[in-house]
Amino acid sequence: MPAIAAKTRRKGTIFGVPIVVALFFFGMMMPTSVGISLGGLRLSVYRVVLLVMFIPMLVMLFSGKRGQPHLFDALALGHAGMALVALIHWGGLQQGIESGGIYIVEFAGAYFLGRLYIRSHNDFRAFAKAYVVIVVGMLAFTIPEALTSVHILHDGIAGATGGAMAPYIEQRMGLERTFGPFDHPILYGVFSASAFSLAYFVLAEKRLTHWRGMAWVIGVCIATFLSASGGPYVVLMMQMFVAGWERVFGKIAGRWRMLFALFAIVYLVIDLFSNRTPFHVFVTYLTFSTVSAYNRILLFEFGTAEVARHPFLGIGLGDWVRPVWMSDSMDNFWLLIAMRYGLPAWALLVGLMLGLIYAVGRRKGIPDTWKRARHAWAFTLFGIAVAAATVHLWNALFVLFLFLIGSGAWMYDAKIDSNAPPQTKRKRIGAAVPLPRAAPPLRRPKARMF
Template sequence: MTPTAAALTTLSPAGLPTARRSARLRAAAPAGYRPEPRAALVCAAILLGGLLFPSEAAIKAGIVLTSLRIALLVLLPWSLMVLGRKLTRGGYVPVMSDVVVLLLVLWMELALVVTQGPAAVASASGLRPVEFLSAYLAGRCLFGTRAGLEPFARVLLVVAGILLLMAMIDLASGENIFARIARQVFGVDRGALYMTQYRFGLPRARASFEHAILFGTFFATCATLLYHLLDSPTLKAAAVALCLAGALSALSSAPLLAFMLFVGFVTYDRLLCHATWRWTAFVGVLLYGLAMLLLLVDDPLRTLIDLFTLDPQTGVYRFLIWEWVAYNLQASPFFGIGTRDWVRLSTMVSSVDALWLAQALNAGYVGTALLALSVPSAFFVWTPRATPRRDDPWHAQARKALTIALVQLCFISFTVFFWGTAWAWFALLIGIRAGLSEARYLGPAARGEDGAGGLAARLPARLARPAGAALRRPLAEEVRRADA
């Protein structure tokens, strides 16, 4: 008896209704969660495409709506829908940052109500926590797996190239020309902080960003992400060179130091790539160096400022800001002072050049603590039961990239205030890191590594067909004929 005849004997007419009934039951059962790479590509284009329009290209509708804010408001319901699918179809594993970020957003809104009144929730300051939540959820739900992060990296490379071209036009024109054109077209003047700034007689490029230092910060972190997430060595080298040019065009110390951090991390990692103790040793040496600096140097902060800034006077000025912010918080340590002007010397401007200080003024020490906790909490997962880890080299590489990028942002944040684009970028990277932490406990289907979102989708149809499919085809044809 041939194999086909034996198979037909096994599938008797009496057994066919049972087979059909089983197929109907499987179809009626809820499908497991599966990410959608094409949707992630569209979302990445919407979100990162919002970075290409100048912050002055805004519409006043009670509050100033920039292209990035509009993109975040569009993606918020999309991200919530994906989160609902994850919760109902078994694709959700709790990460500590989910709770911390929610508490942060609620506390920031509560602090506004306490210090400014309920009407402040509908202002631009009230939209700031919503921006953080939307960007975090987008990273958490849309780009937290390989199926979402690979399209994100491709779009990011294109957007970074366009932004660098805009920066070169800024330098060639001698001013932030895109900002000036947007002000003339939209008629939105966002203050002297958004005007062209110069250093060493050269204009500081910022393209579509709110400030040159935020523009350079973006490129410093992009170098880390693109280096680790792109596959081609040629693309890696081109992306790093592109990001270095972007960081240099901002003419700012903090982005250049952050780029040097990236180079140092990568060099150290490549030299000791087979040593499992390399990061433990790195942290130990770093702590030892800081201890020696504090013990042996009379004025360690002033020494660091003199060594690692292009203009040491700017560092001294930032140190003075820290002292005056602490003075302002003595009366309201928990909720801060909201958006009210803060007490300072008459020679000081109102800008607070540190993310943590501005957060403390707006939401008190509690808001600052929650913001600080949102970063490390993205690394820790609550598993409801003994769930096995499913590590693979690509996700390990992606987690390393996001960790280094967050270290860069935290380093810069002590001398730079993140608002607008940089604020959303910070939340987005925290969300992606949380998604990658969750991905370690998801199955292949929930990570998009099989079926439509996995490797099979990137292979030719002949190679993507499972082994043995040609042998099973005659049997499948006979079953369909019997059903008919």
């Protein structure tokens, strides 16, 4: 029976990954020019996948076939609903529904795709392996791209479909900033960097002597480096930092409270002893140029002022107040969400991500394989979330972020497999040590008559 069940689970998958998820990732790696226009609506490949699957996924969700609906599903739908209200408030009913409708499909659709189709550790591992293989496999094209300045994947795909070629971007560190198949090096870099924790914790199983797994990790780092973009480097560095913290202090209870306390102390020290705010210091040291850092600081100042003027429903897709010489590009995902859709929508998104991480982190008695998957998932989201304060998550990056949030929801409510290997016991420093049980009293055996 187990063998039959295993064969059944493989149906509808490609290398263990559900076909719809494979199509979604295939669509994300297509340049924006690959798609169709329906009226004034641009339908890229991944949008078509999400649009086709949206209603079936809602039916699947409320039927309970892939886990009962829970609070975090409500938060995702609540954010999407608030964004729709904000866009209707900005552009009227027709324009608001057009813009808000596709936002709902991207936001809720990408979240539910991960939430409903990644439902076990086997699903998560298959997805992680496929993701890492894609990132490392693209090196066959992006290394020559960095050395020759020929955008092989992007221009090859765009040329075949009649799309626009890659725009000119200045080199950095003597290398061409690689696009891969994406529309910008930042997109390629964040897509690559997001695979680091998946490679380290799932494929390498957190073992530095796991040579094949660590080869995947190194490949992910090389791919991220070729983007020559500050945002992807932040995603990678943040994951490396928390992975190192877990490795060094993994046996200490309360190590994450220690980390949060360390962040708070660093923030206070910078605030007390620097003539700049901690945000200014953070942006300055995590960007490539002083011009880029100064621009992000101005974006933050004028953007937060806009949020203060429109705190509840934001400004929709309208323009925001700024000097005439400033670009309208907003390189801060979190600020843009608050500015466009208001603080309630922003709070629902933050609550979805942080609340789900907290709920999954509180689950006890899970096997070691689940623990590594939990670290991979949470650390990936942490890296992207920090970098999102200096870059905007748009197009493929936006739906990837929401898919990744949903891809860890199985650890919140999935039943632990009784056949899973037992949890490795290890003594944690600072953990409560249970007292030994008292030995049962000795009893005199009853006399027996023969």
